[in-house]
Amino acid sequence: MSVTLILVIITVLTSLYAWNNQDILRKWIFNPYSVNEYGQYYRFITSGFIHNDFIHLLFNMLVLWMFGEQVEYIFAAIYGVAGKAIFVALYILGIIVSDIPTYLKHKDHAYYNALGASGGVASVLFSFILFAPAQKLYLYGIIGLPGIVWAALYILYSAYMGKRQGDNINHDAHLYGGLFGIVFTILVYPKVISHFIGELGDLSFF
Template sequence: MDIPVAPAVYALIIANIALSVYALSFNRSFAEEFAFNVGALIKHKQHYRVFTSSFLHGDYFHLFFNMMTLFFFGPVVERILGTDGFLVVYFGAILTSGIVSFYANRDNLAYTSLGASDGVSGVILSFCLFFPLEPIYFLFIPIGIPAIIFGVLFMLISARMMGGGGRIAHEGHLGGAIAGVILTLMMRPDLFVHYFG
């Protein structure tokens, strides 16, 4: 079996694992210093947190789930869009997620989030555009959901769950997913014609 050449994906996985393990096992305050936090953005203008937060995770399951998802979907998207195109989708999703999360929670200075889910959401939705009928299996559900249906449901559920509290940053997922769709269509307008032409 040929392993797709995906240097950006593998570099991101290594960086996420290294930084997350350091924060989880050796220096808990590291995550607090670099997590996305509305108060830090407003009071201290620490805008870098929008990006640094995406390399940190709340626990090892969170890290494993995000990296496993990136490992399965990322190389395919990087092969199709090229490394530069893949990075545009990934970091564009992170930036958009940060903007959406900030405005959705701008009155809550204590709001904090972390994890690569924003960038990964962008990659998944990009994949869905290229392979709309490919079955996607979610956790332990044995029946695959067609990618395009999965993508639509993912965005609808994320939008519905925004502001509901809990540990999942649904607004970040939605922002990342929307960016994944828009940026992919901008780089591959032939997909737009395919779906809407």
């Protein structure tokens, strides 16, 4: 069983558990005020293992499963068993780091809450795009565009939704998670830069 699948299973189970236990949901959700006032730093991690609703959970876990296994395989091929640990670090740190700007922005706002694995998922997705920017990704099996194009659209959508807010989904985490995924991948495997540039030569929109 892949590490990716284990992460998916854990996240599904913890989300279901939190939906049926509102006290746990309140304790695990990312509330910057509680982190700042009461030192509840664990929320940086626990909030990444619960979701707003079934659609939110399904979308995040589908993307994690689709691209996580490929990134996990790539890191394992490069670094052996250590590659799996690197993949886990990419995902977990992506969840944590992507929430830091939100924490700084809302640490004095007791009303603000956010949840979801979006930061970690975005980190994995953008790591994959560094390795395969020209690979076609299909929306609903119909609309096929290179990964790098989807990444640009993803950033624009996240920036727009981040300004709207209105739900408990931290859309800013999509953006910061993606940026973290790029930086992390370059740091652990600098050769990915030349690989990325080379792959762009195969970029095609048709």
